[in-house]
Amino acid sequence: MAEAKSEQKRTPKGVAIARAHPGAGSPGGHVRGGGGAPLDIERYLSERAAMVERALARAVTETDAAAGRLFEAMRYSLLARGKRLRPVLALAACEGVGGPLEAAMGFACAIEMIHTYSLIHDDLPCMDDDDLRRGHPTNHKIYGEAIATLAGDALLTDAFWVLAKSAADLGKSASGNSTSELTNAPSPAAMLATIAELAAAAGSMGMVAGQAIDLLGEGRTMTIEELEYLHRRKTGALFIAAVRGGARLGGASEAQLEALEAYARALGLAFQVIDDILDVEASTEQMGKRTGKDLAHGKNTYPGLIGLDKSWQLARELERRAQHALDGFDHRAEPLRSLASFAVERRL
Numbered sequence: 001m002a003e004a005k006s007e008q009k010r011t012p013k014g015v016a017i018a019r020a021h022p023g024a025g026s027p028g029g030h031v032r033g034g035g036g037a038p039l040d041i042e043r044y045l046s047e048r049a050a051m052v053e054r055a056l057a058r059a060v061t062e063t064d065a066a067a068g069r070l071f072e073a074m075r076y077s078l079l080a081r082g083k084r085l086r087p088v089l090a091l092a093a094c095e096g097v098g099g100p101l102e103a104a105m106g107f108a109c110a111i112e113m114i115h116t117y118s119l120i121h122d123d124l125p126c127m128d129d130d131d132l133r134r135g136h137p138t139n140h141k142i143y144g145e146a147i148a149t150l151a152g153d154a155l156l157t158d159a160f161w162v163l164a165k166s167a168a169d170l171g172k173s174a175s176g177n178s179t180s181e182l183t184n185a186p187s188p189a190a191m192l193a194t195i196a197e198l199a200a201a202a203g204s205m206g207m208v209a210g211q212a213i214d215l216l217g218e219g220r221t222m223t224i225e226e227l228e229y230l231h232r233r234k235t236g237a238l239f240i241a242a243v244r245g246g247a248r249l250g251g252a253s254e255a256q257l258e259a260l261e262a263y264a265r266a267l268g269l270a271f272q273v274i275d276d277i278l279d280v281e282a283s284t285e286q287m288g289k290r291t292g293k294d295l296a297h298g299k300n301t302y303p304g305l306i307g308l309d310k311s312w313q314l315a316r317e318l319e320r321r322a323q324h325a326l327d328g329f330d331h332r333a334e335p336l337r338s339l340a341s342f343a344v345e346r347r348l
């Protein structure tokens with residue numbers, strides 16, 4: 001898929017913040033940026049997402065013509081319309097602590113590749129059995145189950161290749177052996193810690209465990225605590241890894257990492273509560289994936305367990321917690337503040 005195409009696609013649907021629920025976030029998605037200038041979050045998200053998409057298109061290319069269909073399948077899902085929330089969060093966290101964007105770009109790509117793998121696998125008939133994702137037929141509907149499974153496997157594995165390679169490239173630029181002007185590249189120790197946290201968040205201590213708990217819990221009503229436990233792993237772990245990783249690569253202190261973890265924990269759960277609400281309130285066309293499925297399949301969801309009104313209250317409380325966690329940060333964290341509002345106010 002051409003880069004220009006994916007940028008164009010983003011514009012019509014955009015990432016506009018609709019304010020259907022009063023009392024949440026800042027009006028019109030505009031917040032105060034550095035020096036008093038308003039930060040246009042819609043534009044910020046769109047520009048950062050386009051940046052990530054260009055880097056992804058460069059990172060995942062056909063390297064073996066004999067396996068051409070595999071690369072086509074990987075790019076089909078990876079470059080389709082997605083919000084790019086996790087990689088944009090990683091970049092915003094890096095900038096939020098004063099780091100250069102280039103320091104976190106490879107990491108941002110890796111996060112989005114892992115997220116895309118999880119979507120491809122989640123859509124398979126043996127999991128959630130979906131036919132629509134990111135506004136297009138799911139990967140296995142186009143490429144078949146075997147290639148779709150392999151496309152997910154390759155995206156997961158290649159994510160760590162992309163990240164490790166970016167570490168090597170950044171190392172070269174720091175030592176003056178490249179044309180890049182980056183002088184404050186992340187240390188090898190920061191890179192290793194980031195890689196370890198990302199692996200833990202994606203694997204059996206994080207997202208995969210969450211998926212297993214979800215599948216094993218089907219057909220039984222969970223308590224609200226069990227539901228939160230499940231989502232902390234299935235969705236939350238990757239959000240935390242994105243924010244902590246981006247910040248660490250940008251040179252964050254331990255205290256900043258702790259505050260940002262609290263931010264990402266609240267934001268990740270808010271994102272999931274809204275995802276459950278949108279499954280009830282939004283249309284398939286709006287979301288680019290089938291809605292109404294949770295209820296039809298008797299899945300454990302926030303609206304199912306506590307009702308829609310309480311779910312909205314919870315989402316807003318979580319947004320408040322996320323904003324509070326950023327109290328000690330300056331204007332450079334404005335994008336992070338706006339992203340927390342976006343996670344709750346989004347309608348896509």
Ligand code: GRG
Pocket residue numbers: 081082083084085115117118119121122127134207208211234235272275348
């Ligand atoms: C199969 C290992 C494995 C894991 C699957 C995260 C996950 C676990 C499955 C995704 C399915 C799902 C509905 C998860 C809950 C919310 C969520 C993560 C939605 C998709 O993320 P968005 O809305 O999607 O950021 P886009 O397409 O915008 O990137």
